[in-house]
Amino acid sequence: MKESITYPLSAIQWEAYDEFLEDPKLTQHNVTVCMPFERSSTQRFLRAMQNMLDQQRYLHIHLVRQGDDIMICEDWQMPNNVHYLRMSDAEWEAAQPTFTKPFDVFNEACVRLYLVETDSQIYVILENFHLFFDGISQRALWNSFEEAVQGIPLYQQGDIAAEMTYREIASYNSDAYRRAKEYYLKKFEGLQLTDYCRETDNPLGPAISSHPMVSADIIDEGCQRIGQTPTTVFYAAYAIALAYMSGETRVVFYTFNHGRSDRRLTDHVYGQYLCSLPIVIDTDPNQTVAELLSQTHREIFCSMRYRIYPEYHLLRDLGIDGIAGDATEIGYNAADIPEYINIDGKLWNTYHIDPSFTGEHSSTYITRREDLYEVFTDCSSALYTQEQIDTMSGITGQMALLLVGDQNEKLNNIIPKKK
Structure with missing residues (x-):
């Protein structure tokens, strides 16, 4: 049996x-x-x-x-x-x-x-x-x-x-876990968190989405020239978009790490191994593009270094329901999760059917699709308008293209400004 x-x-x-x-x-x-x-x-x-x-x-x-x-x-x-x-x-x-x-x-x-x-x-x-x-x-x-x-x-x-779950649970008693906890609790101590969504007692509603495309060639070639990764560039671009939408210069959002560092966790293995932790980006317009990208790179590195401390534990230990009301998150799927399969030598492409009913705050995913990057944002229509998420996705894509340009340019000269 x-x-x-x-x-x-x-x-x-x-x-x-x-x-x-x-x-x-x-x-x-x-x-x-x-x-x-x-x-x-x-x-x-x-x-x-x-x-x-x-x-x-x-x-x-x-x-x-x-x-x-x-x-x-x-x-x-x-x-x-x-x-x-x-x-x-x-x-x-x-x-x-x-x-x-x-x-x-x-x-x-x-x-x-x-x-x-x-x-x-x-x-x-x-x-x-x-x-x-x-x-x-x-x-x-x-x-x-x-x-x-x-x-x-x-x-x-x-x-x-x-086995992976039991390994994670055992890590909660480790010195690495305690160091990560200390780092994040100090980082968020006293931080006042807001969100740019509408206030409502009922966040549940039909899902809405936006998915503009930007040139992968421009992004990839620019990244090679400036010595950065597309992940860093899109995260920095997303921070600028979030700053524009919220009216704040210091922004917080979740990042995704696939969590599959064990070699056995190949793309034939099922499971939920994601790690997610918030990063804080200061979008001060007086800094240069290079300074913003360097800051973003450091934040991503820290989220990787301290990923042993789960976001769920951070929220519990801070005594809050979510970072910025569980506000925003960004995931990055480059060419590592192909959206096609090969049957009898012919490639067939997949597509997603959106969830019909959601309470989700704004989430943005960057996915490489052949010669384009898709900037896909989805959320609950009870929390955001279509115009808001179109703007969010659009600015993220536009800023990514600008951030691979002149590294000495001041952000004040390239970031969007509200009329």
């Missing part, structure tokens, strides 16, 4: 769970990715998707209660099946937003596999819950699908997700 496994939540999983408890109807932690294919592959793809469910225990994951504890269970006894639907092209266009549905995290597997056959194409849809799946796990799902279609034996990750 196949064995299941139960283990605790990591800090970032507790954070996601707490947000989920605000309203179980929320879909802000659902990740729904879709890929269109030719209709001739229907039966082949159905078999491949069922094989994924039959072979990979993690795809039967859910939460369980053990006394007063909430635990994760990779559970062979939790049923999961491929959902096959047949509809017209018009019906598909209307139905896409409905595929993102809340998960019953205690009573169903928190990943769903759909195959939709229309008049002209078939669509493979993989929906999962972000509490259990990080960004690289999305790549792992498509890798498994690609290999299942080709008849390649699927990767078996064993108990590695549980």
